[in-house]
Structures are given as C-alpha cells and as structure tokens.
C-alpha cells in the first residue's frame with residue numbers, strides 16, 4: 188500500500204455515505220464517479236463520514252481507492268492513516284490511526300450491564316447478541332455482521348419492551364451520561380459526539396498542516412447529518428428516495444439536489460466546484 192500523505196490543500200469534501208454518496212437501495216456509487224474524479228483532479232480530498240464502524244468503512248474505502256482520513260460511528264471517532272499529517276506528534280497518534288472523540292464502547296457496555304437487572308429481557312445489545320444474532324436481525328451476511336459488530340465507541344441496542352419502558356430506559360442511560368439516538372431499528376448508545384464536531388476537528392488538522400484556512404463542502408441526506416452540514420462552509424442536501432429533506436436548525440446556505448442519491452451527490456459537487464472557480 189502507498190503511504191498516504193495529506194496534500195497541502197485549501198479545500199476538503201466531507202460526505203455521508205448511505206443515501207448520499209451511496210444509493211439507498213444498492214449502495215452503488217457509479218453515478219458519483221465523474222464527480223469523484225473531478226475532485227481528485229482538483230486535489231480535493233474526500234472524507235467519508237458515516238455511522239458505520241471502522242471495519243465496515245475500511246472495506247469500502249479500499250474498494251473506492253480512497254486513502255484519506257474518515258469519520259466513524261457518527262462522529263465518535265476519526266481514523267487518520269498513520270503519517271498522513273506528518274510524523275506522529277501526540278501520544279494518541281503514536282498509538283496508531285485512531286483518534287477517539289468520545290468514550291469507548293466498553294464504557295457503554297458497563298452502563299448497559301449496570302441496568303441489566305432493572306430491564307431484564309427488555310433489550311439486546313450487539314455485544315450480548317453476537318455476530319450470528321446481528322446477522323439475523325439486520326439481514327447482513329455473517330461477514331458483514333462481524334464488521335458491524337467491531338465497534339469502538341457506540342453500542343446498538345434492540346428494544347424488546349414497551350414504549351413507556353423504552354423512555355424510562357433512555358432516561359436511565361442519559362442520567363449515566365449516555366446519548367441515546369433512536370435509529371430505524373436500534374437505539375444507539377454512545378457519548379456526546381456528532382459528525383459536525385468531527386468535521387471541525389479534521390478541518391483544523393488540514394488547516395494546521397497547510398498553514399492556511401481550509402474550506403469545507405459537506406454533503407448529507409438525513410437528520411444525523413445536520414450538525415455536519417451546519418459546520419461546513421458550503422452544504423449539499425442530497426435528495427432521498429424515501430424521506431423528505433431534514434429540517435435545518437438555522438438558515439445556513441445549502442444546495443438541495445434535484446437528482447436522488449449519488450446522482451444528486453454529483454450534482455451538488457459540480458455546483459460547488461463551479462461556484463468555487465468564479
């Protein structure tokens with residue numbers, strides 16, 4: 188593998204995966220390839236940012252030929268290829284390429300263990316369920332389930348009890364310092380992190396490396412992308428085939444794509460590149 192080194196760049200792109208760069212149904216990104224090539228030609232690194240684990244994202248970025256840092260588990264951590272921003276300068280970097288922005292999974296597993304008796308039989312975590320169970324409840328292959336279960340910062344929990352008891356469960360975990368996010372199928376238990384904070388952290392690293400300000404384009408399609416879009420200099424909301432555009436808290440400049448998924452992603456990138464050239 189080629190040792191990745193950061194280009195001294197003045198622009199970066201940070202993007203959500205599912206429903207944005209990747210098609211909602213097929214996970215295909217062919218429709219975005221011309222835009223990805225245009226960014227590479229312009230020397231603009233593309234930073235992948237997802238709720239996926241590092242193991243899941245590693246497989247994907249290798250397939251894409253992307254060697255840049257990436258944001259994992261909804262902003263709870265950043266993976267920086269060793270040496271990307273020059274020689275290691277902090278103990279964290281010296282440890283490897285893992286930059287935690289929230290408490291580790293083990294901390295949240297301890298919290299779940301502490302409430303196990305009070306909520307007996309009412310929830311199942313990925314850790315307790317195991318790879319086979321994760322495969323069964325998600326429909327992922329066993330190999331993909333194994334990667335999804337290689338978590339570093341967050342714990343997905345399937346709720347089996349009543350709605351009222353779920354609210355009590357969430358309140359209990361929040362009183363222990365957890366942030367509990369309701370997803371489609373699971374509750375995600377983790378620390379106080381989001382993709383927006385991870386974006387700012389990475390932007391500062393690029394700016395330090397370049398010795399100048401760095402402009403960021405962020406692209407996403409869902410509610411969990413809003414903090415990331417708001418933290419960027421320019422934002423693209425990618426049209427979804429299954430839900431409306433998410434509500435934005437503030438009135439920052441955002442381009443809403445006409446096309447859906449990766450095709451809308453490419454549309455947004457070209458819109459940004461054209462505007463940047465003026």
Ligand SMILES: [Mg+2]
Nearest residue numbers: 203205206409
């Ligand atoms: Mg998405």
